[in-house]
Amino acid sequence: MPPDAAIDEPPPPDPARHGEFLRLFTRYQREIYAYVFALVRDWHAADEVMQETSLALWAHFGRFQPGGNFPAWACGVAYHRVLRDRRAKGRDRHAFGEQFEAALLEAADRTDRHEARRDALAGCLEKLPAGDRTLIEACYAGDGTIREAAARLNLSAKAVYKAAARVRQALADCVTRTLSAEGGR
Amino acid sequence: MTDTPAAELAALIERLCWQEATDADFARLDALLVAHPDLWPAYQDAVHLHVCLRHRFGTSTREPVRPRGRWVARAALAVAALAASLVAAWVALRPTPEPQPFATITALQGELAEGDSSLSGNRVKLVAGLAEVTFRSGTVVVLEGPAEMTLAGPARGVLVAGNLAAKVPADAGGFALDTPAARMTEDASEFGVAVMSDGSTVIQVYDGTVRAGEREVLAGDAVRFSGPVGGTAVAFDPARFVREMPPFETRPGKGNDQKLPYNVSTATGMRIPWAAVPPKIDGEIGEWDRSFAWAGACDPPFDRDYRASGFAAYDATALYLAAEVADPFPLRNRADVATGTEVWAGGSVIVRLSTDPALGFPVDVKKPDIHLKRPPTPQNTSERLNHLILWFSRPDDRACLDAAFGMDEHGRRRNPAGVTGAAKRWVDGRGYTLEYAIPWAALAGADAKPQPGDTTGICWQVHWADPAGRVWRGQLMEVLTPGETGLVFHNARRWGKAEWLPAGGK
Numbered sequence: 001m002p003p004d005a006a007i008d009e010p011p012p013p014d015p016a017r018h019g020e021f022l023r024l025f026t027r028y029q030r031e032i033y034a035y036v037f038a039l040v041r042d043w044h045a046a047d048e049v050m051q052e053t054s055l056a057l058w059a060h061f062g063r064f065q066p067g068g069n070f071p072a073w074a075c076g077v078a079y080h081r082v083l084r085d086r087r088a089k090g091r092d093r094h095a096f097g098e099q100f101e102a103a104l105l106e107a108a109d110r111t112d113r114h115e116a117r118r119d120a121l122a123g124c125l126e127k128l129p130a131g132d133r134t135l136i137e138a139c140y141a142g143d144g145t146i147r148e149a150a151a152r153l154n155l156s157a158k159a160v161y162k163a164a165a166r167v168r169q170a171l172a173d174c175v176t177r178t179l180s181a182e183g184g185r
Numbered sequence: 186m187t188d189t190p191a192a193e194l195a196a197l198i199e200r201l202c203w204q205e206a207t208d209a210d211f212a213r214l215d216a217l218l219v220a221h222p223d224l225w226p227a228y229q230d231a232v233h234l235h236v237c238l239r240h241r242f243g244t245s246t247r248e249p250v251r252p253r254g255r256w257v258a259r260a261a262l263a264v265a266a267l268a269a270s271l272v273a274a275w276v277a278l279r280p281t282p283e284p285q286p287f288a289t290i291t292a293l294q295g296e297l298a299e300g301d302s303s304l305s306g307n308r309v310k311l312v313a314g315l316a317e318v319t320f321r322s323g324t325v326v327v328l329e330g331p332a333e334m335t336l337a338g339p340a341r342g343v344l345v346a347g348n349l350a351a352k353v354p355a356d357a358g359g360f361a362l363d364t365p366a367a368r369m370t371e372d373a374s375e376f377g378v379a380v381m382s383d384g385s386t387v388i389q390v391y392d393g394t395v396r397a398g399e400r401e402v403l404a405g406d407a408v409r410f411s412g413p414v415g416g417t418a419v420a421f422d423p424a425r426f427v428r429e430m431p432p433f434e435t436r437p438g439k440g441n442d443q444k445l446p447y448n449v450s451t452a453t454g455m456r457i458p459w460a461a462v463p464p465k466i467d468g469e470i471g472e473w474d475r476s477f478a479w480a481g482a483c484d485p486p487f488d489r490d491y492r493a494s495g496f497a498a499y500d501a502t503a504l505y506l507a508a509e510v511a512d513p514f515p516l517r518n519r520a521d522v523a524t525g526t527e528v529w530a531g532g533s534v535i536v537r538l539s540t541d542p543a544l545g546f547p548v549d550v551k552k553p554d555i556h557l558k559r560p561p562t563p564q565n566t567s568e569r570l571n572h573l574i575l576w577f578s579r580p581d582d583r584a585c586l587d588a589a590f591g592m593d594e595h596g597r598r599r600n601p602a603g604v605t606g607a608a609k610r611w612v613d614g615r616g617y618t619l620e621y622a623i624p625w626a627a628l629a630g631a632d633a634k635p636q637p638g639d640t641t642g643i644c645w646q647v648h649w650a651d652p653a654g655r656v657w658r659g660q661l662m663e664v665l666t667p668g669e670t671g672l673v674f675h676n677a678r679r680w681g682k683a684e685w686l687p688a689g690g691k
Contacts, residue, residue, distance in 0.1 A: 018412050026384075030240055034233040041201055041211060107225050114233045121237055140242035146203050154555065165199050172234055 021061050025054065028071040031114045035075040039082045039104060043144075049085050053078045071115070075108035117175050124174035132167045139164045190221045194228060202235040287336040288326075292317035292430045296330070307336040311347065313527065314656055317430050323357040326350070329427050329655065337363070350377040350426040353393075367410040369397040376402075377426030382524070385411045389425055424519070427653045447483035447491065450665040454682030455479055459637060460498040460505055461688060466622050468584075468609030470496065470507045479645070481663040490615070493647045493661055495534070499635070499685065504628070506575065507620040508534040510647055515610050515617040517654030521580040522599065528587060530657040532650040533576040534619060537673060538643040538683060540628070540635045541569035547666055548642035548677035552592040566591035568629040570677065575619045577608040579654060584608040586621060588628065592677060601627035637687035642666075642680035644673050 032053065037046040056077050064073050125133070139149040139160065146164065150157040197214045200206040206214075218224055286304035290297075298310035309318055311330035318326045322340035332347020342349075343363045352375045353360040361370045362378060366386040369378070374393025380386055388397055389407035400416050402408050407425070408416040458477050465472065473496045483491040489511075496507040518531030529535055539548045544564060553561040572594055574587040584606030589597040603624040610617050625634040635641060647661045662673065664681035673679050 022412055030236055031233065034229070034236040037236060038229055038232040041206065041214075043204070107229055110226060110229060114229075117230065117233060118237050121234065125241070136238065137242045140238050144204070144239060146205075161199070161203070164203075165195075168231075168234060168238070169195075171238075172230065175234070 017061060018058075020066070021058055024070045025057065025074075028074060028111075028115065030118065031071045031111045032074045032078055034114065035071075035108060035111050036078050036082065038107070039079070040085070045085070049078065049081050052085065053081045056081060069109075069112050071111040072109045075111045076105065079104055079108055116179060120175040120178040121171060123178060124171050127174065128167070128171070132163075132170070135160070135163055136167050136171075190217055190224060191227065193217060194224050195231070198228065198231045198235075202232070287339045287341075288318050288320040290316055291319045291325070304336065309334045309336070313530075315427055315430055320357075320360070322360065323354045324360045325352045327427050327430060344378055344380055346380050348377065348379045348426055350428045351375070352428075364410075366412055367397045367416075369395050369402075371395045374404075375428070377428070379425070381409075383411075385409050387419060387425075389421060391428070424517075424653055427651070427655060447487055447659045448481055448661045448663075449484070450663050450667075450681075451481055452479040452664045452681060453667060454684065455495075455497065455643060455664050456684045456686055456691075457497045457499055457643075458686045459688040459690065460500045463500060463503065463622065464498065464505055464507070464620065466605045466607050466620050468607035468618050468620050470509070470618055470620055473498070473507055479663050481661055483659060483661055487659065491649055491659060491661065493534070493645075493663070495536070495645045495663065497536075497643070497683075501634075502624055502631075504540075504623045504625065504634075505621065506536055506573070506623065507618065508575065508645075508647070509616065509618050510534065510649075511616040512649055513615060514650070514652045514654070515614065516577045516608055517579055517650065517652065518576050519580065519654040520576070520578055522578050522583060522585060525578065528576050528578075528585070529574050529646075529648050530650060531576070531654040532657075533574050533648050535646040535648070536571070536573045536575065536643065537646075537677070537680060538571050538573075539567075539569060539641040539677065539680070540571065540625075540633065541567060542635065542639040542641055544569070544641065546640045546642050546682055547669070548680055550592055550677045551671075552675040561593060566593050566595065568596070569633055571628055572674065573623070575606070575621060577617070577619070584619060584621070586623065588623075590629070592675070594674065603627045635683075635685040637685055637690070639685045641683045641685070642677055643683035644680040646673065 033046060033050055036049050036053065037043070040046050040049055053074070057074055060077060064070065128136070135149075135153065138152045139146065141149075141152070146157050146161050149164070150160045153160060194214075194217055197206065197210055197217070200210055201214070218228060286307055288304060290304060290309070293314070293316050296312040296314055297316065298312055304318075309316060309328060309332075311328050311332045313330040315330070316328045318328055318334070320326070320336070320339055320342070324340060326334070326342065327350045328334060329348040332349065333345040334347075334349065335343040335345060337343050340358060341361045345365070351360060351362070351371075353371045359370060361368070364378060364380050364386040365384050366380075367388065369388060371393065374395055375391040376393075376395050377389045377391070378386060387407060387409045388395060388402050390402045390404050392404050394404070395402045397408070397410060397416065400408065405421055407419045407421045409419045410416045456477050458474060462472075464470070477498070478494045478496045480494040481492065482488040490513050492511040494509045496505075498505040512532065514532075516532070518528065518533065520526070520528040520531050544550065544567060548570070550562075550565040550567075550570070551559060553559050553565050559565075568590045570591050572589045575584070576587070577584050585600055586604050586606055587597060587599050588601060589595065604621065604627050606619065606621040608617060608619050625631050643664055645663045648657045649659050650657050665673070665679055666681055669676065669679040671679060
């Protein structure tokens with residue numbers, strides 16, 4: 001994991017590796033974003049950190065060894081961006097203790113397994129009953145709030161809340177089953 | 186009350202993901218994860234699942250309650266722009282605090298996403314159609330929907346999605362544009378830019394020179410970029426971009442009147458003859474009996490250039506349709522077979538018809554709508570209510586058919602197996618002929634067809650488009666039942682009478 005100070009002095013990026021970088025970044029951007037969101041827990045803040053992180057990743061791409069664990073490396077960079085963002089904004093709402101920070105760094109090392117989960121999720125979505133599929137689509141369309149989804153589905157917010165939790169749990173179980181069946185991670 | 190740390194975590198995650206978590210929830214989440222580090226993988230997995238679903242189903246055309254969701258494009262933009270200038274890229278991408286918009290919408294023939302008309306957020310989201318955006322520096326951009334552009338300065342834009350054509354006047358002091366794959370600057374030029382679905386960017390220059398990264402793109406050249414370096418030459422297509430807003434022809438009247446067809450239907454029904462000999466599908470319709478056709482024209486002064494006639498016939502195996510359409514810009518529909526959407530808008534003929542006599546005439550069904558307490562029924566979702574779009578794809582040089590069924594227009598499919606079609610431009614270049622054979626098997630089934638003597642409903646719509654074949658400019662509707670109102674794709678009672686004649690019948 002690079003120390004925070006090192007982030008300020010990146011070697012110049014090698015333009016010849018730009019294609020390689022774009023491929024990796026595009027492939028794992030959801031995993032990096034999920035890691036960032038897990039830390040900052042706010043969509044707006046996650047968007048901001050993600051932009052900062054994308055810049056930092058390219059700036060430091062010279063440090064990344066070809067064939068290495070890109071998502072873990074990228075999340076390590078993102079982790080420092082989160083800390084920097086929090087310091088810059090002077091916010092301390094979710095202060096990270098030393099023990100907690102260690103857990104965050106361990107979490108960064110786990111992100112590579114999420115690509116397989118994403119692939120499995122695609123198959124699980126195909127297997128969803130039509131009603132559940134409609135519900136989950138409605139929940140994530142629009143402004144992404146249960147209130148709007150409830151209005152769209154002409155249901156109570158409480159009912160949608162419970163149903164969405166049930167469907168997501170079903171999807172999570174399906175992903176786990178799929179990976180187990182494949183001997184996956 | 187939750188009774189296990191895992192269950193409590195699950196409840197907290199739900200509130201977190203739906204933007205309902207409180208400060209107390211955040212604190213509790215931290216405490217839980219510190220006390221039970223073994224919960225971290227479950228927490229990560231749940232958040233990852235949520236992010237994936239949000240990425241998959243989240244929409245970009247609505248203004249969110251909170252800023253959200255554009256990070257993919259914005260981050261990609263940041264990465265691409267880095268190769269040109271890291272600092273400048275970040276300045277371009279950050280929301281600007283300046284209160285006044287950097288540009289104004291000076292003409293609109295399309296639909297903006299809600300809340301964007303003033304450009305107060307320095308962002309244009311165009312759902313469909315065209316918008317002319319004039320930057321403070323004087324550069325004029327024609328944006329083609331669906332498209333999204335961020336105004337990053339008085340002479341700077343970020344095209345996130347869609348197409349645009351820009352004219353940069355000599356006194357504008359230049360113009361800069363970023364896309365996910367390229368950054369370009371211009372002094373005095375006219376050029377078009379398309380952000381493709383794969384993230385690449387096509388730049389086509391009409392006048393002057395555009396610098397894209399290390400490369401100069403000259404007038405008459407088109408180049409595709411997949412990143413800020415390199416670039417591959419592609420064919421220059423003069424019609425690739427809409428470079429000017431087309432003049433908007435309106436009929437007398439205001440507001441909704443302008444949405445009415447440019448004609449008053451003269452035909453209230455049509456007799457559909459039995460085809461003793463199937464027509465040869467070649468775009469030549471000399472063998473069709475004109476006495477069974479309807480003929481209509483738009484209201485003056487458009488009646489000379491915008492006319493149409495429609496033909497239908499049938500036999501035991503197929504439905505046959507043909508249309509002659511006077512059109513100053515014939516067969517220019519820019520939709521392609523593989524990806525085209527809203528294909529009717531680029532120039533088309535739409536035939537809506539019932540093939541089921543049991544649905545009666547008038548066809549007393551309307552589009553199902555749960556908000557109007559009109560649930561789906563076997564009648565309004567019948568497979569024998571057909572919506573057939575006859576259109577010619579210029580990119581694929583092919584006569585096409587889109588079919589959908591029921592008043593909910595379900596089951597949409599393109600060029601079903603067995604359908605043959607032909608399109609032919611008129612010799613004078615002022616119109617076109619379409620001709621199709623559509624097997625019953627390609628619709629509701631080989632046995633789900635009208636029988637001689639049946640009476641059902643039918644109506645026709647002709648759409649004319651702008652010269653680029655993208656935006657519809659006017660329409661004609663024929664074979665309608667007088668006195669009925671509503672949209673023909675909502676209310677089948679508007680459809681006129683279709684009489685299916687026996688062999689030799691008149």
